[in-house]
Amino acid sequence: xxxxxxxxxxxxxxxxxxxxxxxxxxxxxxxxxxxxxxxxxxxxxxxxxxxxxxxxxxxxxxxxxxxxxxxxxxxxxxxxxxxxxxxxxxxxxxxxxxxxxxxxxxxxxxxxxxxxxxxxxxxxxxxxxxxxxxxxxxxxxxxxxxxxxxxxxxxxxxxxxxxxxxxxxxxxxxxxxxxxxxxxxxxxxxxxxxxxxxxxxxxxxxxxxxxxxxxxxxxxxxxxxxxxxxxxxxxxxxxxxxxxxxxxxxxxxxxxxxxxxxxxxxxxxxxxxxxxxxxxxxxxxxxxxxxxxxxxxxxxxxxxxxxxxxxxxxxxxxxxxxxxxxxxxxxxxxxxxxxxxxxxxxxxxxxxxxxxxxxxxxxxxxxxxxxxxxxxxxxxxxxxxxxxxxxxxxxxxxxxxxxxxxxxxxxxxxxxxxxxxxxxxxxxxxxxxxxxxxxxxxxxxxxxxxxxxxxxxxxxxxxxxxxxxxxxxxxxxxxxxxxxxxxxxxxxxxxxxxxxxxxxxxxxxxxxxxxxxxxxxxxxxxxxxxxxxxxxxxxxxxxxxxxxxxxx
Amino acid sequence: xxxxxxxxxxxxxxxxxxxxxxxxxxxxxxxxxxxxxxxxxxxxxxxxxxxxxxxxxxxxxxxxxxxxxxxxxxxxxxxxxxxxxxxxxxxxxxxxxxxxxxxxxxxxxxxxxxxxxxxxxxxxxxxxxxxxxxxxxxxxxxxxxxxxxxxxxxxxxxxxxxxxxxxxxxxxxxxxxxxxxxxxxxxxxxxxxxxxxxxxxxxxxxxxxxxxxxxxxxxxxxxxxxxxxxxxxxxxxxxxxxxxxxxxxxxxxxxxxxxxxxxxxxxxxxxxxxxxxxxxxxxxxxxxxxxxxxxxxxxxxxxxxxxxxxxxxxxxxxxxxxxxxxxxxxxxxxxxxxxxxxxxxxxxxxxxxxxxxxxxxxxxxxxxxxxxxxxxxxxxxxxxxx
Numbered sequence: 001x002x003x004x005x006x007x008x009x010x011x012x013x014x015x016x017x018x019x020x021x022x023x024x025x026x027x028x029x030x031x032x033x034x035x036x037x038x039x040x041x042x043x044x045x046x047x048x049x050x051x052x053x054x055x056x057x058x059x060x061x062x063x064x065x066x067x068x069x070x071x072x073x074x075x076x077x078x079x080x081x082x083x084x085x086x087x088x089x090x091x092x093x094x095x096x097x098x099x100x101x102x103x104x105x106x107x108x109x110x111x112x113x114x115x116x117x118x119x120x121x122x123x124x125x126x127x128x129x130x131x132x133x134x135x136x137x138x139x140x141x142x143x144x145x146x147x148x149x150x151x152x153x154x155x156x157x158x159x160x161x162x163x164x165x166x167x168x169x170x171x172x173x174x175x176x177x178x179x180x181x182x183x184x185x186x187x188x189x190x191x192x193x194x195x196x197x198x199x200x201x202x203x204x205x206x207x208x209x210x211x212x213x214x215x216x217x218x219x220x221x222x223x224x225x226x227x228x229x230x231x232x233x234x235x236x237x238x239x240x241x242x243x244x245x246x247x248x249x250x251x252x253x254x255x256x257x258x259x260x261x262x263x264x265x266x267x268x269x270x271x272x273x274x275x276x277x278x279x280x281x282x283x284x285x286x287x288x289x290x291x292x293x294x295x296x297x298x299x300x301x302x303x304x305x306x307x308x309x310x311x312x313x314x315x316x317x318x319x320x321x322x323x324x325x326x327x328x329x330x331x332x333x334x335x336x337x338x339x340x341x342x343x344x345x346x347x348x349x350x351x352x353x354x355x356x357x358x359x360x361x362x363x364x365x366x367x368x369x370x371x372x373x374x375x376x377x378x379x380x381x382x383x384x385x386x387x388x389x390x391x392x393x394x395x396x397x398x399x400x401x402x403x404x405x406x407x408x409x410x411x412x413x414x415x416x417x418x419x420x421x422x423x424x425x426x427x428x429x430x431x432x433x434x435x436x437x438x439x440x441x442x443x444x445x446x447x448x449x450x451x452x453x454x455x456x457x458x459x460x461x462x463x464x465x466x467x468x469x470x471x472x473x474x475x476x477x478x479x480x481x482x483x484x485x486x487x488x489x490x491x492x493x494x495x496x497x498x499x500x501x502x503x504x505x506x507x508x509x510x511x512x513x514x515x516x517x518x519x520x521x522x523x524x525x526x527x528x529x530x531x532x533x534x535x536x537x538x539x540x541x542x543x544x545x546x547x548x549x550x551x552x
Numbered sequence: 553x554x555x556x557x558x559x560x561x562x563x564x565x566x567x568x569x570x571x572x573x574x575x576x577x578x579x580x581x582x583x584x585x586x587x588x589x590x591x592x593x594x595x596x597x598x599x600x601x602x603x604x605x606x607x608x609x610x611x612x613x614x615x616x617x618x619x620x621x622x623x624x625x626x627x628x629x630x631x632x633x634x635x636x637x638x639x640x641x642x643x644x645x646x647x648x649x650x651x652x653x654x655x656x657x658x659x660x661x662x663x664x665x666x667x668x669x670x671x672x673x674x675x676x677x678x679x680x681x682x683x684x685x686x687x688x689x690x691x692x693x694x695x696x697x698x699x700x701x702x703x704x705x706x707x708x709x710x711x712x713x714x715x716x717x718x719x720x721x722x723x724x725x726x727x728x729x730x731x732x733x734x735x736x737x738x739x740x741x742x743x744x745x746x747x748x749x750x751x752x753x754x755x756x757x758x759x760x761x762x763x764x765x766x767x768x769x770x771x772x773x774x775x776x777x778x779x780x781x782x783x784x785x786x787x788x789x790x791x792x793x794x795x796x797x798x799x800x801x802x803x804x805x806x807x808x809x810x811x812x813x814x815x816x817x818x819x820x821x822x823x824x825x826x827x828x829x830x831x832x833x834x835x836x837x838x839x840x841x842x843x844x845x846x847x848x849x850x851x852x853x854x855x856x857x858x859x860x861x862x863x864x865x866x867x868x869x870x871x872x873x874x875x876x877x878x879x880x881x882x883x884x885x886x887x888x889x890x891x892x893x894x895x896x897x898x899x900x901x902x903x904x905x906x907x908x909x910x911x912x913x914x915x916x917x918x919x920x921x922x923x924x925x926x927x928x929x930x931x932x933x934x935x936x937x938x
Contacts, residue, residue, distance in 0.1 A: 076809075076817065079637040085590055087635065087821075159599050211637040227646050228809025229720050261719065263807045267702075268718045271710045275717075430584035430822045437588070 059532065060249035060547055067552040068257045069543045072269045072278035076228050076262045080214040082150075082196035082203075083157035091538040092282075093260050095250065096233055098196035098216035101128065101147065102189075103248055104537055107360025107454060109193055110248050113142065113217065115174075117193075123184040123493050130174045135240045137221045140199040142240075143173045150197035151178070158195070164188055185491040186361060187455040194537060219253045219544050233258040235544075249534045249545035258543045273298075273525055282524040282541045286347050292525045299530065304358050305522035306539050307448040308351060309339065309407055310463075311515040316439035316477035320394065325387035327512035328373075330444065332383060334414045335375035340518040343406045347523075351516035353505055354463070358519075359456040361490075363498045366505060373515055380418045393421040397442035399432040407517065408446045439477050451519075457490040457501060464513065478513055553850070560846065564839040569625055571835030572828065576620050579824050580613055586822040590634055607634060620828065630829035635821045640829035643814060648796070648833070650720055651803070651810035655795025658730045662737035663788050669738065670745020670784075674753060675772060685746065689739030701732035701805045718807035729802045737791050744787045748780035755779070781852045789845030797834040 075088035082098050084090070102109040102117065111117065115131045134142035148168045155165065166179045178192070202215035214222055219239050225231035235253040246252060261278055263269045270288040272278045284292070292298045313321035313330060321327055336350040349357065353366045366372070396412060398404040408424045415422045425442065427435055435441045451459045464474045465487050473479045486504040489495045508514060524533060524541055534545030587604040604610050608619070623629045630640035673685040692700075708728060709717035719725050752758060753776065761771045791798075800812030807813070811830055818826035849856045 078635050078821075079633075081637055084637060085635060159602065208637065226720070226809070227643065228813055262809065263718050264813065265718070265805060265807050267705070268805075268807050271705065271717045274710065275713055277716065277719075427583075429820055430586075430589050431582075433588055434584045 056532075057246055057249055057252070060252050060254065060534065060545055063252075063254040063547040064549060064551045065253075066255045066548045066550075068259065069255045069280060069546075070259045070261060070278045071541065071543055072261050072263045072272055072281040072283070074262075074264060074266070074269070074283040077225075077231060077260075079211045080222065081209050081211045082198050082214070082216065083153055084211075089262070091536075092540045093231070093233075094196070094214075095218070095536045095538075095540075095542060096220040096258070096544055097214045097218045097222060098198065099218045099251065100194045100196055102193040103250060104187070104190050104194050104453065105248070107187070109189065112247070112251060113147070113197055114193075115245075119184060119493075124180050124182070126178040126180070126184075126189065128176050128178065131241070131245055132174060133240060134217055135238060136199050136202055136215050136217045137236050137238070138199075138202055138215050139238060140201040140215075142197070142199050142217055144170045144176045145173075146199045146201075147176060147197060149200040149203075150195075151192060153203075154192060154195045158191070164191060184493050185488075186493060186496050187453040187458045188491070190453055219251055220258065228262060230259060230261045233260070250536060250542050252534075252545045254546060254548055255543050280524070280526045280530070280541055280543060280546075282522065282539075284523045284525050286345050286520075286523070289347070289523050297528055299526050299528055301524040301526065301533055302347070302521045303524075303535075303539070304349065304356055304519050306450050308356050308451060308519040309343075309403070309517040310354070310447060310449050311411065311517055312445040312447070312463075312476040313512065313514075314439055314443050314445070314476055315513065316473075318439050319443050319477075320389065320392050321443045323387045323389065324512060325383045326389050329380045329383035329387060329389075329418065330415065330420070331373040331512050331515045332376045332380035333418045333420070334373075334411050334515065334517070336515075336517045337375070338414075339407055339410050340520070342410055343403055344518065344520045348518050348520035350518050353456070354508055354514055354516045355451050355456040355459045356516075356519035358454065359451055359459065360454050361456045361496060361501055363501055363505070365498075365502070371506070371509055373509070373512075375414075377418055384418055384420065389420065391421060393423055394443040395441070396422055396424045396444045396446060397432065397436060398424065398426045398446040399429045400426050403520075404446055404448070411444065411446060436475075445476060457487065457496060457504070460504060460508070461487050461491060464508070474513075476514065480511075483507060483511075483513070557847065560843050564836075564843050567839045568832060568836045569621070572621065572624055572832050573617070575828050575831040576617055579827060580616070584822050586634065586824060589822045624828070624832060630832070631825035633818070633823055633826050635818070635823045636826075640825050643826065644811065644829060644833055647809060647811045647814050650808070651796050651799055651812060654726060654729055654733075654802070654808065654810060655799055656792070657726060658733040658737070658799075659788070659791040659795060661730060661734045662741050662791050665734075666738040666741025666788075667745050667784060669742035671749055671772060671777065673742065673746040674749030675768070677750060677753070682746070685742055689743050692735045692739045693743075695736070697732060697736060698801050698805055700735060701728070701802060704728045704732055705805070720809060725806075725808075729799070729806045729808060732805075733799060733802050741784065741787055741791075745780070745784050748783050749776055752776045752779045778852065782849060782856075785845060785848055785852055789841065789848070793838045793841035793845070795841070796837045 073089065073092045075092070077089040077093060078084070078087045079090070080094070080097070082094075099112045101114045102111045104110070109117070113130055113134060115129045117126055117128045119126050128147070130142070130144065130147060136142060148170060151165070151168055164180060164182075166181045169177045169179065171177060196216065198210065198216060203210060206213065206215070217240060219236055219241070220233035221236045223232050223234045235256050239253060241251055261272065263272055263278075266283065266285040266288065269278070269281050269283060270285075270291060273281050273284075274291070289300065289302075292300050294300075311331070311334060313319075313327045315322055315327075321330070340346055340348050340350050351357075352369070352372045353362065355362065357364075357367065394415065396408045398408045405424070405426050408426065412422045412424055422444070425435075426432075432447075436445055436447075449459070449463060453459070464478060464483060474483070483504075486500070486507055490501050490504045522539060526533060526541075526546070529548055529550035530546050531549050532547035534542045536542050585600070585604075587600050587607060587609055590603055590607070601610075608616060611619075623631060630644070632638065633640055633643065636643070669685060673682040676682050705717045705728060708715045715727050716722075716725050717728065749772075755776075757779075758771055758775055761775050762768070766775075796811055799808075799810060800816060802808065803810045803812035804816055811833070814826060815830040817823075818830070
């Protein structure tokens with residue numbers, strides 16, 4: 001009997017110990033071979049580092065050339081073809097292999113394969129000139145023919161781009177002219193300029209359209225891959241660009257070998273960083289930031305992410321939210337700050353407009369305009385009274401995922417606070433994408449939306465422009481010609497003025513067509529031998545453009 | 553025997569084709585339009601429709617089903633991934649060895665540790681070894697696999713830094729997933745082994761063997777274990793059959809690039825060719841493993857083997873066999889020759905051995921029914937084995 005008691009006690013103690021060990025894991029220990037995690041805190045030093053250096057080629061060229069860097073990514077490279085559906089893996093790592101005609105930073109195009117480009121006075125033609133002597137990793141020359149071939153392929157793969165380009169004319173081996181169908185709009189060329197280009201010879205020679213073995217003009221070549229586990233880039237020996245041809249850090253080769261490890265679980269990426277298995281990771285969860293913040297050996301970079309959380313009422317006539325006063329009541333009832341703090345631990349910015357403030361055509365005055373539905377329960381109640389709401393239960397739809405469901409829960413509690421009944425329906429992403437197309441399935445949508453181009457008016461076009469959706473209305477079933485007209489005006493280069501942008505913003509606010517909630521930060525953790533990080537257009541780390549202070 | 557194998561193989565093929573049919577139909581009706589998911593960027597109605605035509609989703613259900621069945625089962629072509637643009641076979645061939653390795657090592661560990669633990673518990677019934685196993689196994693069986701996996705990662709990777717938490721770089725990468733996937737299995741097998749061993753612990757043939765002065769070790773391993781083996785084989789077979797399909801959660805937690813993670817990624821992107829391909833391969837593997845398990849019964853139990861052999865005989869012969877059986881004329885199956893000798897020496901327990909056999913026969917029948925039901929047939933031929 002005593003033996004039994006002893007065994008039971010031992011087992012209980014073992015389980016308790018494992019629980020305690022498991023749960024008490026918020027700090028790193030000194031036992032891992034990674035950077036010294038037991039040292040003293042140095043928060044100021046780590047958080048005051050410059051966030052991004054993707055433009056300064058002079059500074060990037062001062063970097064020590066490092067032999068190997070190991071990077072943790074959250075998703076596998078689905079397909080290596082230059083033109084395919086976007087995926088996290090492609091967005092993260094494909095930029096080192098292929099290059100576009102031009103890149104896009106802070107609202108400006110930075111030529112890459114292009115040497116120069118000019119837009120005609122009437123904004124209907126773009127004159128392009130390529131750098132001479134461009135070669136891909138197989139040694140095939142990249143000329144105007146290849147650029148036109150690539151543009152035609154881009155139009156074939158992304159048919160919506162066909163609405164922009166009328167035709168492309170070859171001038172000579174380096175020069176060509178793009179004729180547009182209409183007057184150029186803000187960031188519109190991005191659809192062509194920022195897509196990858198390849199040589200026709202390499203693409204046609206590939207049996208699977210470069211799906212498994214990419215051949216690009218970029219600074220790196222794929223040398224090894226184990227699907228689902230890792231892939232390796234080596235600096236291309238016959239990289240065509242040097243000196244003045246490199247106009248941004250993104251196109252540099254500051255590392256000889258980059259090993260990309262696919263680690264789908266967030267917690268595993270954190271552990272891999274702590275163990276030193278990987279050096280860099282740009283997919284660290286908000287919860288795990290504390291494990292690196294102020295820890296010697298790491299730098300923690302925090303920057304506004306590409307995605308913003310938004311609230312979109314269903315404006316279809318069949319929904320109770322077609323009532324503008326109810327929409328206003330909802331917008332006033334929900335506190336963006338509370339969602340930022342409750343869902344993202346305050347790691348981001350509450351929005352004062354429909355897009356994040358870092359968008360290139362964002363009007364600063366909106367931040368102080370004080371018309372953007374700051375939380376006000378009294379005003380919300382007033383609008384609710386004016387509405388036709390009769391106690392119906394509003395259906396909040398969101399995709400599964402901690403941030404989405406937590407946001408939905410907070411929205412629900414805010415709505416309950418002013419007397420609106422609501423319920424949450426969350427679905428996995430593909431089902432969610434299907435259900436949101438049916439106006440009878442939901443009343444309020446909670447979702448994250450990207451601001452990929454970094455342009456407010458373009459983001460509004462994606463979200464609100466009726467021609468962009470398969471059902472002919474906006475993403476939340478707005479059929480409003482005036483809205484389309486305002487978006488068009490705000491997007492056209494010649495009429496994209498702060499006044500017109502503000503008119504669009506005010507119109508959306510006045511009609512309570514959507515409420516931007518918050519733009520949350522992305523976190524990159526790098527070792528302290530990286531002094532500047534380089535981010536891609538998709539805001540993922542490009543190791544080749546980072547500045548290293550130590551060699552291997 | 554060959555006839556039995558051929559019959560089972562045909563049934564296995566039917567099961568695989570049935571699985572293909574079910575997964576196709578399920579995916580056809582599940583919400584979530586693949587064309588919508590796969591159409592790149594901003595989508596107009598025309599873009600989505602164009603994608604639907606490109607993927608062949610515009611065709612009626614029967615046409616799509618026919619094409620899928622023809623390509624999969626006649627041309628053995630699982631198609632091309634919609635999201636990846638690569639052959640599904642190529643993707644599976646790359647990942648299957650990893651998953652099978654993980655699954656087999658886990659199943660092997662379950663068998664190697666589970667059976668001896670069960671035997672120790674049974675032979676020490678009521679003692680601390682037995683009670684320790686009962687308590688420990690209850691604890692680990694009740695612990696969810698994913699939770700144990702997370703705890704192992706936190707303790708051995710994060711806190712102690714002893715083992716890697718992801719990847720396939722070395723044999724060390726397999727340690728944590730194997731432990732996480734195997735612990736509850738070890739406990740289940742140990743409990744089953746214990747229960748089966750206890751059932752035969754005081755059986756007449758075991759008592760007789762002990763009375764004849766056989767060493768306890770010999771009684772356990774030569775007499776008791778072979779007689780307790782069928783349910784143990786059944787439960788162990790389940791773990792081998794789960795080699796591919798049973799590791800999905802573990803692969804996700806350990807970022808292990810196997811078939812499970814491949815399938816998991818495909819589900820969220822509605823990549824039907826990968827989903828269908830994985831399910832068909834999983835079904836095929838499981839069905840084949842169960843076939844092997846069923847055949848292994850024959851090796852473990854000559855009576856069952858005789859069922860296989862005689863399964864094609866006429867019913868009349870079965871009746872004769874049954875009549876013989878009810879007269880208790882058989883010997884204990886495993887030790888027929890041995891027991892005959894013992895019976896002659898002991899001179900008095902031949903009849904009781906026959907009764908014992910009858911009892912065991914009923915148990916085997918019930919286990920066989922659980923394992924797939926095929927062993928009930930040809931029952932009448934059982935005594936021919938002796």
